[in-house]
Amino acid sequence: MRLxxxxxxxxxxxxxxxxxxxxxxxxxxxxxxxxxSLILNGRYTSYSLDPAGYRLPGFLLAEEAGLPSExxxxxxxxxxxxxxxxxxxxxxxxxxxxxTNGETSVDLEEAFFETLALPKGFKIKAGRFLSDIGYLNxxxxxxxxxxxxxxxxxxxxxxxxxxTGVQARFVAPTTLFFEAxxxxxxxxTFPAANGADSSGTGAWAAFAHIGGDVGSTSSWRAGLSYQxxxxxxxxxxxxxxxxxxxTVFTGSSELTIADFVWKWAKNGNPRDRYYVVQVEYLHRKxxxxxxxxxxxxxxxxxxxxxxxxxxxGVYQFKPxxxxxxxxxxxxxxxxxxxxxVAAPITLLDDHTPSRASTMVDFxxxxxxxxxxxxxxxxxxxxxxxxxxxxxxxxxxAHGAHRF
Numbered sequence: 001m002r003l004x005x006x007x008x009x010x011x012x013x014x015x016x017x018x019x020x021x022x023x024x025x026x027x028x029x030x031x032x033x034x035x036x037s038l039i040l041n042g043r044y045t046s047y048s049l050d051p052a053g054y055r056l057p058g059f060l061l062a063e064e065a066g067l068p069s070e071x072x073x074x075x076x077x078x079x080x081x082x083x084x085x086x087x088x089x090x091x092x093x094x095x096x097x098x099x100t101n102g103e104t105s106v107d108l109e110e111a112f113f114e115t116l117a118l119p120k121g122f123k124i125k126a127g128r129f130l131s132d133i134g135y136l137n138x139x140x141x142x143x144x145x146x147x148x149x150x151x152x153x154x155x156x157x158x159x160x161x162x163x164t165g166v167q168a169r170f171v172a173p174t175t176l177f178f179e180a181x182x183x184x185x186x187x188x189t190f191p192a193a194n195g196a197d198s199s200g201t202g203a204w205a206a207f208a209h210i211g212g213d214v215g216s217t218s219s220w221r222a223g224l225s226y227q228x229x230x231x232x233x234x235x236x237x238x239x240x241x242x243x244x245x246x247t248v249f250t251g252s253s254e255l256t257i258a259d260f261v262w263k264w265a266k267n268g269n270p271r272d273r274y275y276v277v278q279v280e281y282l283h284r285k286x287x288x289x290x291x292x293x294x295x296x297x298x299x300x301x302x303x304x305x306x307x308x309x310x311x312x313g314v315y316q317f318k319p320x321x322x323x324x325x326x327x328x329x330x331x332x333x334x335x336x337x338x339x340x341v342a343a344p345i346t347l348l349d350d351h352t353p354s355r356a357s358t359m360v361d362f363x364x365x366x367x368x369x370x371x372x373x374x375x376x377x378x379x380x381x382x383x384x385x386x387x388x389x390x391x392x393x394x395x396x397a398h399g400a401h402r403f
Contacts, residue, residue: 034083035397039142041075041390043068048385056151056379057349058332059306060236060249060290062158062190067386068148074099075390076141078109088117094140109140109162121171128164131183133205133225135259135280137161139402145276145314146359147373147388151328152282152308156255158190161227163203177221180208191227191253191284193234203229211403216268221403225257231288251288251302257281261403275315283307290336290347302347304334312357320363329354353379367394 051067068075075098082092093111097104112127130138136153137160149159165185172178187195187202195202204227211221234249258281265274283306290302310328317323330353355378361371368391375386 034081037078037080037394037396037398039078039080039140040393040395041077041142042073043075043147043391044072044387044389045070046387049380049382054379056155056330056353057351058304058334058347058353059155059330060234060247060286060304060347061155063235063237065154065158065236069100076107078140078142084116085113088115090114090116121173123169123171125167125169126165128162129167130160130162131185131205131227132167132169132181132207133161133183133227133255134207134257134282135221135223135261135278142392142394143402145278145312145322145324146326146357147371147390148375150280150308150310150312150326151330151353151355151379152280152310155306155308155330156191156282156284161189161191163187163189163192165203175212177211178209180206182206187230187232190234191255191286192229192231193249194232195230197232198230202232203227217266218262218264219403220260220262222261223257223259225259227253227255227257229253229255231286246293248291248293249286249288249302250291251286253284253286255282255284257283263403270316272319273316275313277311277313279309279311281307281309300336302334302336304332304347306330306332306334322361322363324357324359324361326357326359327355328357351381355379368392 045068047067047070051070054067055061076096077098078094078096080092080094082090084090091113094109096107096109098107108128110127110129112125112129114125115123118124130140132138136144136150137157141149141160153159163185165183167181167183169179169181183205184201185192185195185203185205186200187193187198192203205225207223207225209221209223211219213219229252231249231251231253236247236249260279262277263274266272284304286302286304286306288302290300292298292300308328308330310326312324312326314322314324334347336347355375357373357375359371359373361369363369371388371390371392373388373390375384375388377384377386
């Protein structure tokens, strides 16, 4: 997010609240001297339940959704290159490298350009990028305050929504910060699927954010977002063996997100002490048909209404040291019908998934961080005690942090 000098929202709290920069942040550079950054991520994870049986009752998860592998692993190590193309355009690309169960995979996270000199506060972005819906979604995972995504993001956005598309954004020339934007996407990533069946434009979104300062020590931002996606044969495996419970959903998915963030820093300087309170509420409606491919083929009429929220607080109680608490919960009310055939239990289970998390981390500088996190995960009927030890190292250039 570029900071507009005309907005009082651009206060010192915008810089330094998060120990590590978001990979999406803009860096001033040129084509002959691109900014190159490498984010190293690693973790050790322990579970009291078998992670292979993970599911969220009432929700059709993405095909490869589930918990990270147990034990030592490399998280999403990110390589990013960015530069000003010229005086009117900026370009950025980032790719993630991950090793799981001895297998290494490379995924393109973002590859986009955006304008630098449009008049009247307008900006255009095109390519593959993280959508600006919600608060957490446009922030890269290595800059999160917790090692994992909230349950609502896992259930409804597969951890975060990125797709190929175009975005138009407007920042108002007002004392109170206000921005609004709209996005059109190909519709190839969850919760959409197979955007080619929708003429290559299978998803769109709109968002608006407003914020300001409270004295010299605090600032806030509130947002409202909406996303609509076409799911054309979206596959879900419930996070278990696809030969057991694979389903295919075809229909529409509508998601609304409300978010609010409050930041405080002692004397307006976050280097000493600060806290951040962050809340998001997600509400989704899906309507269409669910095909159960195994063990007995059957097609069900499906109408689902689901919601979820998380609330978290992070407090830097002394330089370099932070502690945080987070609570998240999901609810689902689904109607699944086919006369004489039992509906998939995952869509009708009356269990309400929830989770409580606590973390403490140490940052020797803004380039390095070590974190310990504990989750009491009640997503399933049995409690799963989860322990995560994580390191994050930032090498090379990085830009200003997002609010």
